[in-house]
Amino acid sequence: MTMTVRDLRPEVRADVEGFARVRRLALPFYLVTADSLAYDATHAHPDSHYRPLVAEADGEVIGTAQVGLVHDSPDPGQGYLNVYVHPEHTGRGAGSGLVRAAEEYLAAKGATRLYAWVLDRPGDRAFAERHGYRASRSAHFLRLDLAGGELPPLQDPPPGVELRPGTDFADDPRPFFELDSETMSDEPSDIDYEFTDYEAWLESTWKHPLFSPELTTIALVDGRPAAFSAARTDGGTRYGTVMTGTARDFRGRGLAKLAKNDSLHRARAAGLTEAFTGNDAGNGPMIAINKWFGYEICATEMRYVRELG
Template sequence: MTIAIRAFDPGSPTAATDSEAAAEVLRAALPYLVVTPRTLGWQVANSPAAQHHRLLLAEEDGRLVGAARTGIYYDSSEPGQAYLNLYVHPELRGRGAGRALLAAGEAYVTGLGARTNFCWSLDDEHSIAFAERNGYRRGRSAHFQRLPLTDGSLPPLPPVPPGVEVRTGTSFGDDLREIWAADNETSGDVPDDVDPAPIDYDVWLAQYWEHPEHDRELTSVVTVDGVVAALSFAITDGASRYMSGLAGTRRAYRGRGLAKLAKSSSLHRARAAGYTEAFTNNDAGNEPMLAINRWFGYERCATEIRWVRELTG
């Protein structure tokens, strides 16, 4: 068995085959994600230059058995922080692909000047042992949750208060600065080991709003007296799977149930569009959002752990 590591090249003649195989590995390793081959290639080709995003592929005797997404947290308020998330097909663990991907990824981000590396893994015995064996220490935890959309369990839409309007992402035309400002404000309050800095409008537009998995018709934006107050981003695979991106409320409008209203509207439209299951992921300490998801009927399906290691020295 020979493990070879190479970087995905979106201009290669094998790019389509590679992205299909990598997406299959990611879905097998972490079945709670919404990921498509198109997105994997798009991220490599379109991520900001400062992110240095790279998709590493692990092959065993010519077969793709693992992948890693790595780069720099370009939007962190603290410089020198990197990410390296590994995915190995669960039937092919323990054969060296994870170690090879980790070594290649750490060398890559260290060469970019990274001092600290963050990784996510599932909270299982194999992943924990791998992380600890390689010098990583445990950070935050987060919960994946699943909601079936075909069994009638989705609660009815909450009533819309006077002065409140629920709109789709497509209804705002080309000027999205109010949504951008609300996204920056709400995402800054999400618990995280990496503190995000505000994202410039043009970067946000290209990386989030125009992301190929972002479904603007299913994204909900709640306004109060015409001002954007809450939102719920919709991520889909274009087939059966829906995942919530950021869902939250601006600070001045919290405590009125607006995030629940935004997310409910998005989920109802997703069900009507034929999506059969919804996923979400929340920090284990984000009790307000976890409570909202329990109200919807989401059930926890997995927990993941954030790991960190200092790369200097």
């Protein structure tokens, strides 16, 4: 077997389809399509120096890596590499080749600390530790059966609260951006973020091919966006909430739960059969909300960190 590591060619359909196939097999609880990968590669913020890589063996993509700098953090020098290998091609050097190429690239771009998400399995953790990474925080993937499971009944919003789909903000998404920015800044993380770039948010969130404004729900209190649940779909039967949150002034009133329940009911009515989401293991309130909906943990991943000399 001849194995090479090279850049993903987003304009080559076989490349992005191969990348998507590996990601779906290695991480089946995360929504990804060939079109979304091509979009990510061609619309990444220039300061992120985003560089997706593939490991190819005998003309087949068998491994993938998403590589870049955390450009929206006030702390410079932070990079990331998320490496996944086709389950039938592990142990053949694809993962190590991708890690070496990613680290060399990130070091040349000035990275001094690297972050990588690794599935919480003995072989995956051992792989990360052999390459000099240490375990940090953990997060869960959760799944909900929309087709056969029961959702909590829809409830009328309390006085002064209105639930609206994301499509109502199509003419001016900025209020939604400001709400998303505030809630994302409070998410548990190893990395501090500053979400202040509206144009970058439009590219990475609002215009993203997986984003579904039709299934996204925003809760308004006296006309002000106060909570939301942002939805993505893969164009088939799978649905995911990529962020659910509440502005600081409105927390503790159950608004995020109202918004997410509305989004889930509309997703099921649209024929979607599986719902996925993710939670930091330390985010107890959101884990409790998702368990209330009936989500079950289907996998756990660990964030690993390596300091570059």
